[in-house]
Amino acid sequence: MPDPKLSLPTDAASAAQAERIALIEIDRFRKVVFPNRLRELRIEAGHPTLVGFAAHVTDIPYIRLSKIERGEVVARAVELRRVAAALAVSPTALLIDIDSQYFDIARWASPFGIEEDGEEAELAMLLAAALRQRRTDDAALTLAALESEYGLPPVIVSRVEHAAKPVDRWNAATIAALCAIIGVADPEHLEQGLRQLHADGALDEALRQIPGATEREDRTRERVAALRRELSEPATTPLPGNEPAHTNVDSAEKRMLAVIGSPIADGLIADIATGEHIAAPLGAGPRAYALRIFRSTLGPGLPASAILTVDPDRFPAPGGLAVIRENGALRVVGISTDRTGAMIGFSLNPDSSVAIDVLSPQDVAAVTAASF
Numbered sequence: 001m002p003d004p005k006l007s008l009p010t011d012a013a014s015a016a017q018a019e020r021i022a023l024i025e026i027d028r029f030r031k032v033v034f035p036n037r038l039r040e041l042r043i044e045a046g047h048p049t050l051v052g053f054a055a056h057v058t059d060i061p062y063i064r065l066s067k068i069e070r071g072e073v074v075a076r077a078v079e080l081r082r083v084a085a086a087l088a089v090s091p092t093a094l095l096i097d098i099d100s101q102y103f104d105i106a107r108w109a110s111p112f113g114i115e116e117d118g119e120e121a122e123l124a125m126l127l128a129a130a131l132r133q134r135r136t137d138d139a140a141l142t143l144a145a146l147e148s149e150y151g152l153p154p155v156i157v158s159r160v161e162h163a164a165k166p167v168d169r170w171n172a173a174t175i176a177a178l179c180a181i182i183g184v185a186d187p188e189h190l191e192q193g194l195r196q197l198h199a200d201g202a203l204d205e206a207l208r209q210i211p212g213a214t215e216r217e218d219r220t221r222e223r224v225a226a227l228r229r230e231l232s233e234p235a236t237t238p239l240p241g242n243e244p245a246h247t248n249v250d251s252a253e254k255r256m257l258a259v260i261g262s263p264i265a266d267g268l269i270a271d272i273a274t275g276e277h278i279a280a281p282l283g284a285g286p287r288a289y290a291l292r293i294f295r296s297t298l299g300p301g302l303p304a305s306a307i308l309t310v311d312p313d314r315f316p317a318p319g320g321l322a323v324i325r326e327n328g329a330l331r332v333v334g335i336s337t338d339r340t341g342a343m344i345g346f347s348l349n350p351d352s353s354v355a356i357d358v359l360s361p362q363d364v365a366a367v368t369a370a371s372f
Contacts, residue, residue, distance in 0.1 A: 025212035026125065028116045030163065032071040033220060033358045035096045035108050038083060039069050045087045056086040070112045072342075073357035074223045076315055077230040091231045095224050098217060116166070124163040126194040129206035130182045132161050133197075136206070141181070142351040150177040154346040155336045158353040163210060164342070167191070223360045230362065255280040259307055261292035261330075267350045268329040269293065278307055281369040285313045288368070291323060291330065297347045298334050307371050308332065314366035316356070318343065321367035324359060332367070 039050075047053035050069055054062045060079055067073040068083075075083075077091070084091040096103060109115055116124075135141045146152045152160075156174060159165070167175070167190070175187045184193035197203050211219075259276035261269045269291065278290050288311045295304050298321070308321070316322035318337045322345055323330050333345030335356065343356035356364060 025214075026118055026121045027211075027213040027216060028118065028121055029105050029109055029114060029213070030116075030121075030211075030216060031114050032105060032109055033216060034068070034074040034223060035071045035098060035103070035105065035220070036068070036075070036094050037096060038094055039111065041087050041089055041093065042069075045089075053086070057082055067357065070114060071109070072114075074359070074361055075227075076361040077227055078313070080227065080231065092228060095227060097224070098220055120166040120168075121163070123167050123191060123194065124165065125207065125210060126198055126203060127167050127178065127190075128161050128163040128210055129203040130194055130197055131157070131178065132206040132209060133203055134181055134183075135161075143346060143353065144348060144351065146181070150181060152177050153336070154353045155342070155344040158344045158346070158355060159342065161210075162355060219358065219360075226360055226362055255284070257284070257288060257290040257309065259290040259292055261294060263294040264329060267295065267297050267347055267352070268326060268331055270329055276307075278309075278371060281309050284309055284368065285311045287312045291332070293332055295349065297332055297349050299348050302332075302370065303372060305372055308367045309369040309371075310365050311368050312362070312365040314368060316343070316345075316364065316366040321370075322356065323365045323367060324354065324356075325363040326354075 042050070042053045047056075050066060051062070054060075054065055057065060060068075060082060064073065064079075065083075068075045068079065075094075080091040080094050084094060096108075098105070106115060143154045143157060146157055147154065151173060160170070160174075160178065170178075172187070175190065179185070179187055179190055179193075182190075182193065182197075184190050194203075198207075256277040257280045259274045259278060260271055261274060262272040264270050274292060276290075276292070280288060288309055291308045291310050293302070293304060293306050293308060296302060302321075308323070310323045316335045318335050320335050322333055322335055324333060324345060325331075331347065333347050333354065333356075335343055335345055337343050344353055345356045346353040
């Protein structure tokens, strides 16, 4: 006997459900956060394959270079300069104005196969909303709990909640865990259960939280504009409005870094000078600064007394730490990746995660050292 909660809807219910589905903003190009001219220009320069071209830019890992070309991550200014040098073009030649009458995202994305099937994207959105809603309804479903009790690491949770890929591309263990969390009997009933939750209106609020095409395009405009500004300045000049509220102090013997940081709500740190200074570690860049964290946001391995050296001119690496700008303040996150190379930043206190690859380049900085 089928579960009555997951039974097929009546004709009237089907019509209502179809109407609700029509209201979901399906962004088939949600992976494209940075359309650019890398593919076009490398082919013009005589490099028919990205693999062959990658040999000329060995300081950029191939998987990241591929994601840059496909528009799946936002390149940093230093990466654009390196790629442009290999192509003998201006770095700004790699940038695209998405508001140009000549730009069509479907045509741009067609060589990469990035456009998603509408039904697949729709189902991924419903799964993302269902997980978000369950985490909202049950405060016990923290990132730590999801990993320890269901085997879902933070990077997977973040990608599911951002509808990062079609439902049928998640492995069996992940789907089984999601079924248990959402309350669906088994994977065979997952789609039916998600559509029933949506038809009941249980996912409306969570669906509104998932960024759509409008938000993606707004972020793309902001990132490209920021890159144009940064590329117009010398490589070591910080972007206006993004300089840390502190200065470095150089002595005859050693270089000193001013320590900033004041704790505010939700694990954020205000960019305020403390009056302290620490010696700059070997290799610290010209824009490096020191940050006192005040709370163990990443667990006991990084105590509240730690002072981090942060370098805005370096990109974080998996397994390391990063500082991101959020709502005018700073947040310390650990960095992990999934099997596709997508980078996720996470903290344990508060329990949160963020997709690093879609952030503006000037809003991400690597942590290069820590003192206790």
